[in-house]
Amino acid sequence: MMFTVAAVGVVVTMALALARALIGPDIFNRIMSVNVFGTLSVMLIAIYGFIDGRPEFLDLAMVYALINFIGTIAVTKYVTFADMGHGDDGDPAGDI
Amino acid sequence: MDVFVDGFSWVMIVGGLCFCLIGGYGLITLKDMYARLHAASLIDTLGVGLVFVGLMMQAGFTLATAKLLLILLFIFFTSPTSTHALTRAAINGNTFPTVDDPDARAVVEATKTTVEQKS
Numbered sequence: 375m376m377f378t379v380a381a382v383g384v385v386v387t388m389a390l391a392l393a394r395a396l397i398g399p400d401i402f403n404r405i406m407s408v409n410v411f412g413t414l415s416v417m418l419i420a421i422y423g424f425i426d427g428r429p430e431f432l433d434l435a436m437v438y439a440l441i442n443f444i445g446t447i448a449v450t451k452y453v454t455f456a457d458m459g460h461g462d463d464g465d466p467a468g469d470i
Numbered sequence: 471m472d473v474f475v476d477g478f479s480w481v482m483i484v485g486g487l488c489f490c491l492i493g494g495y496g497l498i499t500l501k502d503m504y505a506r507l508h509a510a511s512l513i514d515t516l517g518v519g520l521v522f523v524g525l526m527m528q529a530g531f532t533l534a535t536a537k538l539l540l541i542l543l544f545i546f547f548t549s550p551t552s553t554h555a556l557t558r559a560a561i562n563g564n565t566f567p568t569v570d571d572p573d574a575r576a577v578v579e580a581t582k583t584t585v586e587q588k589s
Contacts, residue, residue, distance in 0.1 A: 376480055380521065383487035387513070390494030394506070402560040403503050409552055410497065410510045413545065414490070417521055420538065424525060429534035436541050443548040447555055454559040 377425045381418060388414045405449055412442030479527035486520030493517060503560060504567040507553055514549035518542065561585060 388411055395407035416435045423431030489512055496509025522542045526535045566582060569575050 376483070380483050380487055383491060387490045387494035387517075390498055394497045400503070400563075400565060402556060402563065402565055403506065405556055405559075406503065406507060406510050407497065409556070410493075410513050413514055413518060413549070416541065416545070417490075417518055420522065420525060420541070423534075424528060429529060429532070429537070432534055432537040432541070436537060436544075439541050439544050439548075443544075443552060446552040450552070450555040450559040454555075454562045 377421055381421045381425065384414055384418045384421065388418070401453060405446065405453070409442065409446045412438065412445070416442065475527055479524040481524075482520045482527070483524035486517050486522075486524065489513070489520065490517040502567055503565060504557070507557065511549065511553060514545060514553075518545055 391407045391410045391414065395404050395411065398404045398407060416439045419431055419435040419438060423429045423435070493509045493513035496512065497506055500506045500509060519542065522538050526538050529535045529538065561581060562585060564582075564585065566578050569578055
């Protein structure tokens, strides 16, 4: 029962993040919202595994976390440099 | 299960949900992309952290707890990295925060000239 309440709270937050992704004025707001949406979907999958009594769902949550991070880094790098293979050019801030 | 551990785990899960909802509210209402990143970080750190610690207490000493700990550790390291990458992309894309404080405005103007020189 309490797991269901937790899942509903996470879904409400996902709806708020999706609303920001739809109304976000520029691309950076949208990237941020999609990143938050991915983190929340990891949480939802983990909670759903406990609702169903099958914690094997956590493997899926782990894969979602990995893909979410790689996707965010790839998109930000593409937006910044218009090139995924861009080096750091001696910039002390690195290449991402 | 021990009643104390059970109750404490529910307190943690509900607390994490409160942080998630506050973060979602901030994502909608805050004025600036840089201010909204604070709300996003709230969800990524305390929201996920408290909910996952609560789930770990529910699972006990099983394989599920180890997996939850791995996911939590991964998010703990990757969330600041993606925030940094996103901020750098925004600054390179000529999006700057709106500030009232004169000192902060001087920093923003200096950053603007640096970005313009680079491009």
